[in-house]
Amino acid sequence: xxxxxxxxxxxxxxxxxxxxxxxxxxxxxxxxxxxxxxxxxxxxxxxxxxxxxxxxxxxxxxxxxxxxxxxxxxxxxxxxxxxxxxxxxxxxxxxxxxxxxxxxxxxxxxxxxxxxxxxxxxxxxxxxxxxxxxxxxxxxxxxxxxxxxxxxxxxxxxxxxxxxxxxxxxxxxxxxxxxxxxxxxxxxxxxxxxxxxxxxxxxxxxxxxxxxxxxxxxxxxxxxxxxxxxxxxxxxxxxxxxxxxxxxxxxxxxxxxxxxxxxxxxxxxxxxxxxxxxxxxxxxxxxxxxxxxxxxxxxxxxxxxxxxxxxxxxxxxxxxxxxxxxxxxxxxxxxxxxxxxxxxxxxxxxxxxxxxxxxxxxxxxxxxxxxxxxxxxxxxxxxxxxxxxxxxxxxxxxxxxxxxxxxxxxxxxxxxxxxxxxxxxxxxxxxxxxxxxxxxxxxxxxxxxxxxxxxxxxxxxxxxxxxxxxxxxxxxxxxxxxxxxxxxxxxxxxxxxxxxxxxxxxxxxxxxxxxxxxxxxxxxxxxxxxxxxxxxxxxxxxxxxxxxxxxxxxxxxxxxxxxxxxxxxxxxxxxxxxxxxxxxxxxxxxxxxxxxxxxxxxxxxxxxxxxxxxxxxxxxxxxxxxxxxxxxxxxxxxxxxxxxxxxxxxxxxxx
Numbered sequence: 100x101x102x103x104x105x106x107x108x109x110x111x112x113x114x115x116x117x118x119x120x121x122x123x124x125x126x127x128x129x130x131x132x133x134x135x136x137x138x139x140x141x142x143x144x145x146x147x148x149x150x151x152x153x154x155x156x157x158x159x160x161x162x163x164x165x166x167x168x169x170x171x172x173x174x175x176x177x178x179x180x181x182x183x184x185x186x187x188x189x190x191x192x193x194x195x196x197x198x199x200x201x202x203x204x205x206x207x208x209x210x211x212x213x214x215x216x217x218x219x220x221x222x223x224x225x226x227x228x229x230x231x232x233x234x235x236x237x238x239x240x241x242x243x244x245x246x247x248x249x250x251x252x253x254x255x256x257x258x259x260x261x262x263x264x265x266x267x268x269x270x271x272x273x274x275x276x277x278x279x280x281x282x283x284x285x286x287x288x289x290x291x292x293x294x295x296x297x298x299x300x301x302x303x304x305x306x307x308x309x310x311x312x313x314x315x316x317x318x319x320x321x322x323x324x325x326x327x328x329x330x331x332x333x334x335x336x337x338x339x340x341x342x343x344x345x346x347x348x349x350x351x352x353x354x355x356x357x358x359x360x361x362x363x364x365x366x367x368x369x370x371x372x373x374x375x376x377x378x379x380x381x382x383x384x385x386x387x388x389x390x391x392x393x394x395x396x397x398x399x400x401x402x403x404x405x406x407x408x409x410x411x412x413x414x415x416x417x418x419x420x421x422x423x424x425x426x427x428x429x430x431x432x433x434x435x436x437x438x439x440x441x442x443x444x445x446x447x448x449x450x451x452x453x454x455x456x457x458x459x460x461x462x463x464x465x466x467x468x469x470x471x472x473x474x475x476x477x478x479x480x481x482x483x484x485x486x487x488x489x490x491x492x493x494x495x496x497x498x499x500x501x502x503x504x505x506x507x508x509x510x511x512x513x514x515x516x517x518x519x520x521x522x523x524x525x526x527x528x529x530x531x532x533x534x535x536x537x538x539x540x541x542x543x544x545x546x547x548x549x550x551x552x553x554x555x556x557x558x559x560x561x562x563x564x565x566x567x568x569x570x571x572x573x574x575x576x577x578x579x580x581x582x583x584x585x586x587x588x589x590x591x592x593x594x595x596x597x598x599x600x601x602x603x604x605x606x607x608x609x610x611x612x613x614x615x616x617x618x619x620x621x622x623x624x625x626x627x628x629x630x631x632x633x634x635x636x637x638x639x640x641x642x643x644x645x646x647x648x649x650x651x652x653x654x655x656x657x658x659x660x661x662x663x664x665x666x667x668x669x670x671x672x673x674x675x676x677x678x679x680x681x682x683x684x685x686x687x688x689x690x691x692x693x694x695x696x697x698x699x700x701x702x703x704x705x706x707x708x709x710x711x712x713x714x715x716x717x718x719x720x721x722x723x724x725x726x727x728x729x730x731x732x733x734x735x736x737x738x739x740x741x742x743x744x745x746x747x748x749x750x751x752x753x754x
Contacts, residue, residue, distance in 0.1 A: 106191030107143030311377030322426035355454030482510035518661035530576020546725030597633030604736025676713035
């Protein structure tokens with residue numbers, strides 16, 4: 100892929116580094132960084148190489164990768180050098196006329212099939228592309244700070260389905276999570292964020308509280324670091340002013356959206372003096388005064404976005420956590436407050452601040468009902484259950500599993516749905532949420548979490564409709580176990596499957612000890628389970644874990660497999676629940692550094708469980724998982740994983 104980034108100022112180098120990190124090692128890939136000033140270009144290159152150098156020093160990048168990044172970067176002062184680009188991203192200015200002028204010149208240079216993106220915090224796509232020769236290839240995206248590392252990115256599509264799919268794939272190639280928003284002023288996140296910043300600035304402007312006090316009060320309440328800390332980090336005061344003016348001039352704008360003068364007065368100057376930080380201490384009265392101003396704005400604007408279909412509710416709630424840094428999504432905050440309290444709070448704020456719009460859903464006490472971690476979709480007669488926790492490789496927390504359960508209930512009860520695909524945001528399915536497992540206080544609680552999850556998986560297994568897992572990337576632990584509860588599995592070429600639980604001082608607890616041997620045979624399963632040996636997509640297919648061959652498009656293949664089953668061309672079925680023949684016994688496995696104590700529990704569970712039917716085997720597995728909690732090695736394994744990650748072996752005591 101050949102990419103061009105126009106603008107080497109505030110955000111361009113970060114965006115270029117994001118592309119370099121994602122595609123720099125691919126043969127023939129190149130990233131152009133363009134600016135009209137040599138000094139800006141030099142500064143941008145220095146910043147990019149500084150990121151790479153820091154990555155090497157921290158062990159995040161190898162010297163070889165850093166060298167590939169440097170080799171793929173081509174700084175230039177000439178727009179004509181972008182002639183061979185597949186994608187060009189403009190990040191030079193927030194001025195509409197400047198963007199339109201760049202687009203006009205760019206269209207004289209690039210190929211007709213080159214996609215063109217515009218990085219902006221608030222300018223609608225329809226304005227930027229109004230005079231474009233090929234508006235269908237023009238897209239808007241809004242990245243978040245820090246642009247090279249932050250996962251979410253808002254996208255306004257052009258309406259061309261094929262080009263939109265290419266655009267989304269380009270962003271996913273960068274490791275981003277693209278979120279589609281409507282083509283309105285400031286899109287979704289900046290509507291919420293800029294109004295929140297502006298209200299905080301008004302509080303300071305009115306002399307009610309200092310920046311230090313506001314930051315402490317807000318951060319204690321909802322997280323995010325506080326509005327003024329964020330402004331100092333991003334130098335975003337003047338950009339906020341531009342966004343406020345855009346929203347004020349929009350069809351839904353009122354005088355309330357006018358930016359407070361203090362933002363322009365402050366300019367790029369910092370709110371906090373790091374050498375003489377202000378006193379953040381405050382009393383309960385001031386705390387309530389500040390929150391009575393901040394929370395209605397955050398929740399009111401969040402509900403405006405949802406009510407006007409600017410962004411999907413689940414994605415918006417995730418974005419307010421991941422992009423804006425709040426501990427909980429704003430829809431979740433509103434849900435916890437309750438409809439009556441939210442209504443009263445917003446009504447009170449509106450009565451004191453003329454022009455503040457209170458969304459209809461709030462005035463009617465009709466809070467949004469949404470899933471936080473799982474989406475349910477329908478494509479023709481196929482239902483799709485998609486785990487959506489991209490920041491943790493779609494790890495299966497208890498709340499996520501409960502939503503999976505509800506999603507299957509919904510689709511199984513829908514007569515129009517003939518088959519179900521179980522998948523995730525990107526095909527990856529990490530294991531259970533390790534923080535939750537580590538916090539379980541007793542063997543009884545460990546056993547209970549297994550016994551709570553097993554019925555969900557048995558429901559999938561016993562479903563009267565074909566269920567196919569569509570997975571790619573890492574499919575580990577609980578993610579692999581949920582996949583094995585489906586009637587078939589389709590794997591992408593990047594899939595890697597494994598049961599690495601013994602590395603953490605535990606055994607599988609969601610059926611891995613019982614379903615894996617029934618799928619791939621006892622001998623192979625023995626190596627995988629006890630030696631924590633992952634296997635490739637090719638092996639998954641060859642061994643019977645997955646259907647057919649590894650594919651490029653797991654969703655299309657999964658839906659086709661369901662269609663073939665419904666047409667009688669193939670037969671999909673869950674694992675055989677009958678006891679297995681164990682006459683060969685368990686062969687020797689080199690367990691390496693892993694716990695002898697945990698291995699003993701695992702061997703016992705495998706042999707006793709597989710000698711029984713599946714339901715009895717699952718109960719034996721749950722009891723074995725509980726036994727792990729009584730060992731020293733589970734504590735060691737869990738702490739090691741949380742402190743050092745999966746690549747550092749735990750120093751087990753075998754106790």
